[in-house]
Amino acid sequence: TGLQKHFPVHAGLLRRQVAAVKAVDGVSFSVGKGETLGLVGESGCGKTTTGRMIMRLLEPTAGSIKFEGREISKLSQGQMRPLRRDIQMIFQDPYSSLNPRKTVGSIVGAPFHLQKIDTPQGVKKAVQELLELVGLSPEHYNRYPHEFSGGQRQRIGIARTLALKPKLIIADEPVSALDVSIQAQVVNLLEDLQNELGLTYVVIAHDLSVVRHISDRVGVMYLGRMVEIADQADLYTRPQHPYTKALLSAVPIPDPAARKDRERIRLTGDVPSPLNPPAGCPFHPRCWKAQPKCATEVPVLADRGAGRSVACHFPEN
Numbered sequence: 001t002g003l004q005k006h007f008p009v010h011a012g013l014l015r016r017q018v019a020a021v022k023a024v025d026g027v028s029f030s031v032g033k034g035e036t037l038g039l040v041g042e043s044g045c046g047k048t049t050t051g052r053m054i055m056r057l058l059e060p061t062a063g064s065i066k067f068e069g070r071e072i073s074k075l076s077q078g079q080m081r082p083l084r085r086d087i088q089m090i091f092q093d094p095y096s097s098l099n100p101r102k103t104v105g106s107i108v109g110a111p112f113h114l115q116k117i118d119t120p121q122g123v124k125k126a127v128q129e130l131l132e133l134v135g136l137s138p139e140h141y142n143r144y145p146h147e148f149s150g151g152q153r154q155r156i157g158i159a160r161t162l163a164l165k166p167k168l169i170i171a172d173e174p175v176s177a178l179d180v181s182i183q184a185q186v187v188n189l190l191e192d193l194q195n196e197l198g199l200t201y202v203v204i205a206h207d208l209s210v211v212r213h214i215s216d217r218v219g220v221m222y223l224g225r226m227v228e229i230a231d232q233a234d235l236y237t238r239p240q241h242p243y244t245k246a247l248l249s250a251v252p253i254p255d256p257a258a259r260k261d262r263e264r265i266r267l268t269g270d271v272p273s274p275l276n277p278p279a280g281c282p283f284h285p286r287c288w289k290a291q292p293k294c295a296t297e298v299p300v301l302a303d304r305g306a307g308r309s310v311a312c313h314f315p316e317n
């Protein structure tokens with residue numbers, strides 16, 4: 001709730017703070033047990049920073065993070081250690097997140113060894129079970145990451161993530177480094193694992209089609225703020241924030257008949273710098289619906305009913 005991450009910018013001989021990059025600027029949302037929340041937005045919108053704050057890989061500048069009702073934003077790293085089992089992260093790049101010099105067995109088994117769980121034989125058995133769970137073979141135990149395809153490497157990363165039986169998984173662009181043909185397989189695997197293990201996901205992605213398939217609810221971020229959050233079906237069929245509408249209009253539609261009816265909204269200009277965000281609505285320099293009020297008054301994220309909230313002075317109906 002009210003999560004902020006401002007990175008200070010220093011200058012001069014005395015390295016005084018002269019400004020702050022507002023990477024995340026007051027974001028609030030919740031995720032229910034067993035639910036998947038998709039977080040989407042262009043690069044630099046603050047979605048990865050938000051995920052890293054939940055993991056406590058980054059300290060929030062302000063705001064609260066509650067996990068199972070317990071405030072965790074102020075816990076020391078030592079106090080966080082037992083919770084590290086419950087909250088895990090799947091990284092974007094399966095190529096760089098696996099140590100090329102380690103076998104699959106030692107990569108997936110590392111969390112067991114770090115937490116001093118089980119005997120070497122017990123760890124081997126547990127790792128082989130995890131490999132099967134993610135669609136790999138127990139015989140892959142002694143092989144090295146370079147012997148696997150991109151999709152298989154992401155499966156190895158997912159097996160490692162599952163080793164400590166987490167409850168919440170933050171998946172940061174889990175398929176964006178993979179071929180399109182493989183992406184659906186990994187998304188389906190994440191869904192199957194959720195059903196089997198009762199996992200809760202926050203899935204961060206710039207690609208709205210990835211998030212659509214897997215999410216129960218979707219939050220759209222722009223320049224460090226949440227601009228719309230709604231149930232997946234509502235958001236995709238009836239977006240109310242102009243930015244959500246523009247993002248959705250750029251998602252390819254395979255059916256040519258459906259494509260003809262859709263209005264393509266081309267956003268002009270780039271996302272402004274979070275070092276110097278525009279006054280008023282941060283989207284106003286690029287918004288085709290902007291009115292004078294938009295340049296001076298910040299729209300708050302307001303409840304629009306049916307579980308949807310929108311931060312816009314003139315939302316679509």
Ligand code: SF4
Pocket residue numbers: 241242243281282283284285287288289290291294299311312313314315
């Ligand atoms: Fe566009 Fe104004 Fe809504 Fe911002 S508040 S999204 S500028 S209409």
